[in-house]
Amino acid sequence: MARKKSKVTIDRNRCKGCELCVHACPKGVLAMSEEINEKGYFFAQVKNQDDCTACRFCAMVCPDVAIEIAVEEAGVSQE
């Protein structure tokens, strides 16, 4: 099945560096940065956007609602 194009956006300054999203992602799309954000946390980053299946797991577990996900218009499934 052809994969829809998706876009995961992480608000780096909302991130508290808990790493839960990184571990929740089944595709290894996310990783922690080596820089710190304005709160002083190592923040989560998108590393391999192309592998993303738009499963939303990362956003679901993020306690700080720092993650937004968008997909190509066509064939969007609504949970």
Place this chain on the structure above:
Amino acid sequence: MAKVLMKGNEAIGEAGIRARGLCYFCYPITPQSEVAEYLSKRMPEAGGVFLQGESEVAVSNMLYGAAGAGVRCWTSSSGPGISLMMEALAYIAAAELPVVIVNIVRCGPGLGGILPSQSDYRQAVKGGGHGDYQCLVYAPASVQEAVDLMPLAFDRAERYRNPVLIIGDGMIGQMMEPVEFKEHKFPPLPPKDWATTGCKGRKPNVVNSLYLDPYAEEKLNLRMVAKYEKMKKEEVRCEEYNTDKPYQALLVAYGTTARICRTAIHKLGEEGIHVALLRPITLFPFPRQRIYELAQKVDWVMSVEMSTGQMVEDVELSVRCEKPVHFFGRTGGVVPAPEEVVEAVKKQLGAGKGGQA
């Protein structure tokens, strides 16, 4: 409107309904359970809310919730129950919510007894719960006055956004007296634009008492003090008896005790001894200035109470310690007889003749 003969507690319940106090939460306790019993029947007829809670702790927090949502609400209880309400009362005061609480005082401390008493004066007037706050406190001396004070209590609670206490005693609760439910007119109240009624069309409202920033907390405290100062200027109520002719002594008494003092004053008058009475109707704000003025004409003042002496401290403050303030009281549920007050006054007058203050 015609007068009807009613038991004090039931009349208070009816007066609550007529004052549109249509949301009532309660927990049974003697000597005021008749308020709840009466309202359990009447409230549904009037289309209001009657709910018996699991404890006074819960009841008082129900009041916090309902008042926060803009609902006119009230309760009645007595000593041990009022003590349990002190937690919520402090929150209600801090969140500036209008709530009316009727305390039909019984004797204490502890479980005490169920007989009339005025031993909750300090709890009502000096706080009771934690933190810097005051309640507006009314003390009716008759069933009629209790009935008249109910609408005023609701009006002032909402006007000031402050809890109001009505302090009665077992006598007022249990007494049968003819009462008239008069129409009371008040100026329009400010809108409750602070209430949690759903945020449609406006920013969310928060009913809260948490201020972690000391300057914000201090600001709240000072705003509350400003309300209390306004009450001191505008809300003081008292009644005078026999102050229009020369008098040899001044008594200060509230509620049932004031009625006993009037009988005593009458008896003293028959013996040619002229005594005046000042009856505070508001215990907070206290009629300090009037007591001070009236005390100018006598050598001493006497506070008469059904307690071991609680209001006497406020009477002393009122006369600014310029005159001696004596105390006479019975406690434990013992109601002083007029003759005992007569004796106490005579004894003091006799002592005065001997030259000692």
Place this chain on the structure above:
Amino acid sequence: MKTIFKRPEALAETPTHYCPGCTHGVAHRLIAEVLDELGLRERTVGIVPVGCSVLAFNYFNFDCQEASHGRAPAVATGIKRGRPDLIVFTYQGDGDLASIGMAEIVHAANRGEKFTAVFINNAVYGMTGGQMAPTTMPGQVTTTCPAGRDVEQVGYPIRMCELLASLRTPGFVERVAVHQPKYIIKAKRALKKAFQYQADNRCFSFVECLSTCPTNWGLTPLKAVQWVDETMIPYYPVKNFKSPETEGEGDAD
């Protein structure tokens, strides 16, 4: 591109003060999403507790009242009785609900008050620094049971869902967890049902969320998530305990 996941309207922009990885934030978001989806935000009043979530009124974008410790169900009762048209929910920790507020929650449930109670069980008193809660696990070390919870001395952890489900009054009682996607999906469904029952004026609804407190458990957020799986879920089964449809059965399970 079409956004398929973003901050719900019922959740304010304000960043929370919660520790990194604390799942209070997940529970907040789920409640907000459900209120948005059911179109209830503008007539909702949230009752926030004394506990780590004491400032939750800053994080929700609807009317809120702050309750004293444990009394949120009484506050909710007062609002709901006086204004039955409002949607009211309580949000309470385990110290707040299962210890000091035990009487209030049991009686509100037993009266069948038509509000929604969200119970955050993180097995510890978070705000005051990790003391033992009624829900602390056997052997779990806290600042007031440094040798681990001794069930001989202080009994076993209280299972609130089981306790409330035993009441005869119809209600909706479900335990969920908010630490992993598969549980979070179910948690949202349960919350949605709970609010729907309220909106339909059906019954009292109670959703217990197993939640993490990495700070006071002394674990990383990731280890805390594992601890929920390994320690809490075996003792606190994640499932539905009662629905108004099973009405009349008395104690479920």
